[in-house]
Amino acid sequence: MHTVIQALIVGVLTGGVYALMASGQTLIFGIMKVVNLAQGALVIAGAYLSYSLFTSFGLDPFLSILVTTPVLFGAGAGLQLLFLRPLREQDRQELSLLVTFAIALGIEGVLSVTYKTTYRTIRTGYADDSYTVDGYQISAVRLYAFILSIAMLALLYALLERTRFGRAIRATVQNPESAQLLGVNARSVAAVGFGIGAATAAAAGAVYGILYSFNSGSHYDLISRLLSIVILGGLGSIGGSIVGAMVMGVVASLVAALGTPIWSDFSFFAVLLAVLLIRPRGLFGASLRGAL
Structure with a gap:
């Protein structure tokens, strides 16, 4: 029983980090109906940026997100403007898969040239610290990462629910044509939404670099996990992606x-296949499809 509970603790803490990564993926799909295959590469780019700030300037990875999130927000918005906006509306869903995969390969190439393909990790002074609670070990890094993820997800929720821009996003997700008739600039919403998705990847990347070793090709495994989480939770549901991430983290642990x-x-x-056999639209896809 002790082993099971210890595994549950690790799974929940890890699931929180995956939830942050998957939330950006879900947000982009909800706004643009684009399956962003570059999300994993953006996470790894965020990890490399945090690594550089740590090794060159001694900036703690958790503080580095104050730099990396604005940088990747701008990069994400720029990628949407340059590569996704020009796609014709009727072809966007199909061509976006190819375009975002090409973006992922481009990011991988830049990272390979800049950092080579050697595995890196961010070794902070507290990387091996842990807390003992009633006989159970809680990794300090995983705990801090979980708290950061919850804080970032809370900010994302506040943005979507409490701001005028958030209402514009939700209107665009639910009915793009009606939103445009009401004066919502769907093209600007798409660019900013893609930027927000990239910003969440930057925050998650800082944490990922502390928890795991990574190189420029690590995004392949990462994107397969993120797609599994997003599909499990239900495409377009941020709440579903959070639940899906927790389920996946606990099961894997x-x-x-x-x-x-x-x-x-x-x-x-295996979990994804089992759920889709029962609920083809994912855990929350049936009731929340088209809503964040």
Whole structure:
């Protein structure tokens, strides 16, 4: 029982980080109906930026998000303007897969040239610290990462629910034609929304760089996990992606603790397949499709 509870703790903390990554992916799909295959590459870019700030200037990775999130917000908005906006509306959903995959390859190429392909990790002074609570070990880094993820998700929720721009986003998601008739500039909303998705990737990347070793090709495994989470939760549902991330994190942690870590990666796809056989639209897709 001790092993199970310990695995549950690790799974929940890890799931919080995945939830932050997947929220940006879901937001982009909700606004533009674009499956962003570059989200994993943007996370890795955020990890490299935090790594550079840490090694060159000694800036703590958790503080580095104050720099990396605005940088990747601008990069994300720019990518949308340059590569996705010119696509014809009737072809956007199909061509966006190719375009965002090409963007991911481009980011990988730039990172490979800049940092080579050697695996890197961000080794902070507290990387190995932990807290003991009633006999259970809680990694300090995972705990801080979970708190950061919750704070960022709360800010995203406040943006969507409490601001005029958030109402414009939700109107665009629910009915783009009616939103434009009411004066919402859907093209600007799409650019800013893509930028916000990239900004969440930057914040998650700083955490990812502390928890895991990474190189320029790490985005392939990462995007497969993010797509599994988003589809499991229901395309277009941020709440669903959070629940999906928690489920995936807990299941993977339990499999690693009770079985073998080799199968923990496969558990993402096993859970996804099992849920989709029962609910083809994901956990929340039926009731929340088209809403954030």
